[in-house]
Amino acid sequence: MYAEIITIGDELLIGQTINSNAAWMGQELNKIGIDVYQVSTISDDKNHIVDALKDALKRTELVLITGGLGPTRDDITKYTLAEYFNSPLVRNENVYTQVEKMLKKRSIPMNDLNRKQAEVPEKARIFINYAGTAPAMWFELEGKVVIAMPGVPYEMKELMTKQIFPSISQHFKTPVIIHRTILTYGTFEAKLAEILTDFEEQLPSEIKLAYLPTEGVIKLRLSGRGAREEKIVKMIDGEIEKLYKIIPGYIFGEQDDSLEKIIGVLLKKKGETLSTAESCTGGLIAHRITAVPGSSDYFIGSVIAYSNLIKEKHLGVDPGSIDEFGAVSRQVVEQMAQGVRERFSAGYSIATSGIAGPAGGTAEKPVGTVWIAVADKKGIYSRKYTFGNNRLRNIRRSTLAGLNLLRQYIKGEMDHI
């Protein structure tokens, strides 16, 4: 089954806002078995809205509209749809109560503009927007469905997830679709696809595998489609079990996990603590670790040692090692890791030293050369990486590589490194 998306807003056309709503809706519609045929981005203009809607309804039986439902004069989507569906506006008491509640929460007085938010087209089915004031509206005409939602991303997402997707699934009797996502790190999409060729071929026809590459992390999404939920769940569970056997060294988590969240879980389970000694990553490893709520339970702190003097004075790196091997070397990065672990009395530590660029490269150690070490009281492990030419990308890739190395070291999975 196909749907179309119409996103309304001048800010999208002038490029002030990137259309992330359409991407999110496309992803989520796929999950309930609906393909997006076209996305049309148009201006807050009555004739334009009507033309785009007419065109979309010629092509599909479900049209999702976002934007133009605010209280200001340029928001005309509701009035345009009321006229198009020949459905006069009437006051809806449930919406009014919600508008009152939101205004009170934001300490904004009720006025005529806000009061109008509670007027909705008579024939529309109304979904209360618990995160804002503009409700979503569901219109039906000649077997086709048109749904209008506010354009504020978190309001739209909340409405769709909790109310609109279930209603669409019920109305169009879409099949049951179950998804599970496996997160991998450490290889490229093409390589992974090669390794998983046989796995993909043996998949039952109900199960599909999708590769979703992001920066460094490749997500593998298994989707199962069928009539009976329990059966699909069981089939997917079985396939996931196989994946864990084929690529154990690449899988680090599922669904919404991240390397730093997993590290936190592992450290908490062990009752251990962590510190970092960062040169080329400049604090990004510490930032990612501390972005996780509750990280103060296991994260003690870091020394960011950009200058060699700090490496010597505050991490105890031997000046002779820097002279002999250079700051970007196994010897120095291991001393950094040991130094911060001992001085900060931490159970685990990670250290980075590399040439992020654009300057600082040599023939022997070009831009992109990075050493990373992880240590605990029992030992130390270090490894050299070779990244590219872009400074920011080198910093990010070093951070991800470091987080993954640390995760593997804490888990004791050093045979996979």
Added chain:
Amino acid sequence: MYAEIITIGDELLIGQTINSNAAWMGQELNKIGIDVYQVSTISDDKNHIVDALKDALKRTELVLITGGLGPTRDDITKYTLAEYFNSPLVRNENVYTQVEKMLKKRSIPMNDLNRKQAEVPEKARIFINYAGTAPAMWFELEGKVVIAMPGVPYEMKELMTKQIFPSISQHFKTPVIIHRTILTYGTFEAKLAEILTDFEEQLPSEIKLAYLPTEGVIKLRLSGRGAREEKIVKMIDGEIEKLYKIIPGYIFGEQDDSLEKIIGVLLKKKGETLSTAESCTGGLIAHRITAVPGSSDYFIGSVIAYSNLIKEKHLGVDPGSIDEFGAVSRQVVEQMAQGVRERFSAGYSIATSGIAGPAGGTAEKPVGTVWIAVADKKGIYSRKYTFGNNRLRNIRRSTLAGLNLLRQYIKGEMDHI
């Protein structure tokens, strides 16, 4: 004058890729005086491409198409357009040379698929793609122009900036439009608009002011349109001068500046160095500072002191101060700033201590309470901020506030804080 954009690609419809190309094109077209009427995102399907193109040509005289120009089987844009414009494919030697060059650079052997990249519609004007293999194509029909470009963002941007925008300006005789962007930090859009009411009213009709809010930073873009470039430049310069007089405390840079770049420029000019002592920002200030190329010239390093013990042992904070005033206090954050400056022998320092959340808040110091201090050898300045409930947003807002405070302190602009 209006244009339409058609972005082709299944990855956009399933939401795997966010349509950032359309936003960039919208922004850049505005700069040469062209408004985008509609953006249509469609699949790699011949009939769909033809339908969308016909619809767009009914509405506008310029259609920009991106995507579907790669060498693989699902890339059908070129073949579809060749048929639509009744223009058989012929080999273009300049394109062939470029394809050869790119393949050699990437160590890929020439094959039939790559060779086909050099075949282009006979009637099309060709723009060589110096960043890739697929050239851009310019078609004309009944006074209207259709331009097809590759969808890879940096290839598209390079082609548009260097070759296509100049050709569009020349073909459609668009007016001269000059832009200058002023970057502000420290207030909200509504507040800025209020302060600038009189300024906006006195602007000559040739000059328009646009507010472009991003996270924390509000960009003010002045655009001037007219027949004579020198006259417009002079008018904009005059208006910018006025802005610097009206809101000197908010402006921190122009065009592509960032707070961390400006800090680097200021430190280099003074021959000074910097260190950070971060608690709630967890290394994000250091990361932003070190993301700037050449930052190793002035950035020495940091102590990220998440635990109180590190604040005491490695920054010299008095345990009595932590007991009496708490870690989130003026007393402690000032000692952190002094401590890192002295121990790291830095000219300047910045320190942060706050409650990022979700846990750790009290009635007296709720989640979002943050103290920031900046110091140099002459003195110290500290300030309390009150942000919100979201952990990651609190970390980011503290980082921006800290960078701005540091910038003002280095500049000696403390009367604006």
